[in-house]
Amino acid sequence: MADQTRAQTTHRPRGPAHARSLHRAGAARRIGLALTGVLVFVGVGGVAVAQSISGNITTATVSDDMRGEVKKPAPTDPDAGSPLNILLLGSDYRGGDNTDFAVQGVSGMRSDTAIVAHVSADRSRVELVSIPRDSMVDRPECTTSKGTKIPGGRDLFNSAFAYGADRGGDIASAAACSMNTISSETGLYIDDFVVVDFSGFEKMVDAVGGVPMCIPEAIDNKKADLKLKAGEQTLDGKEALGFARARYGIGDGSDLSRIGRQQQLLAATMSQVLSKNLLTDAPALYKFLSAATASLTVSDGLGSVPDLTGLAYSLRGVRADSITFMTIPNAADPSNPNRVVWTPEADDVWQNLVDDKPIVDPEPERASTKDGDATKDDATDSPSADPDDAASDSPSASASTTPEPKATKEAGKEAFTPDDVTAVCG
Secondary structure, X not given: OOHHHOOOOOOOOOOOOOOOOOOOOOOHHHHHHHHHHHHHHHHHOHHHHHHHHXXXXXXXXXXXXXXXXXXXXXXOOOOOOOOEEEEEEEEOOOOHHHHHHOOOOOOOOOEEEEEEEEEOOOOOOEEEEEXXXXXXXXXXXXXXXXXXXXXXXXXXXXXXXXXXXXXXXXXXXXXXXXXXHHHHHHOOOOOEEEEEEHHHXXXXXXXXXXXXXXXXXOEEEOOOOEEEOOEEEEEOHXXXXXXXXXXXXXXXXXXXXXXXXXXXXXXXXHHHHHHOOHHHOHHHHHHHHHHHHOOEEEOHHHOOHHHHHHHHHXXXXXXXXXXXXXXXXXXXXXXXXXXXXXXXXXXHHHHHHHOOOOOOOOOHHHHHHOOOOOOHHHHHOOHHHOHHHHHOOOHHHHHOOOOOOOOEOOEOOEOEOXXXXXXXXX
């Protein structure tokens, strides 16, 4: 992205489960690669596939077994030792393949989804902070790729994307205005961005064979063209998009409720990538990335395949309980109940991201088990290990062999990890 589209800033920092029943995510050691596949490699690594798709290229593979004893060194993360902040934006651009999603009387590009993905400097932690589109912010002056100055003002957060797109005429300007708004409001430097449109989202979900989700209550939303039965089911691309976009008639009808479903869907997609072994299945990966390349726009910093490979490799050790989904703390705007303002707790979240500190304190149980401190003796001391309970032949005791979820986190309103349960079916 051209330098003139970036606001000057001196704040450059230095060096929760998807809807599911009682099934846990895959092995923790593979979480990092899966996360990268969804958030980074799938989001921007498709550039490599685009290079192949866009040209008539003949390739020949020389496998490792065909080579000598000297092996290629592990890829290098160019940003190793420094935190990385990537702005993920969902765009409802009304042109091209997105005409099916157009709303009568609405044109141009808008952004309904904004997530700041923070990768810690030591690559042990990833935090995804959603920003409600109805957040009232002080939007700073923004320079488009054409050099046009867009005056700032007090406005909705997603207006930054819209103004940049309308005045600049391109996604770079839209993304730049969004990035600069975040930096101006929070002091957090945004390194790069990824923009995905609606049609691309559908195709990517279909490319992995759909996304398993728990739907606690039946949904019949004509506006979103969405009709789902209650229970465990696999959503295809169209259904997943409707689930993520629908607002009224689902949950409490709020934007926060919709954000929660988007977070659940992102976590579920990550788990699906794991279960499908997508990153080790070349044909399936190619199909997925082919779908992604048709509708993704990324910043220059994410356009280097070697750099992305290095980043993916550096994230290989990220655990599921070190990935946090959160909505920035907010409350109703006193002057307009249809808008939200960030609360003082939001300042703490942003400052922790600037300082590269965890945005939530680890739960006691996770803190004690993360390094393998938990033992079988610990388990036998718990009330649930009562011998009388174990000896019972009653039906209730037999049923207890299937563990119940300890708690349900409310996605969109509470921070959660892929190890948490955010919806219960049956």
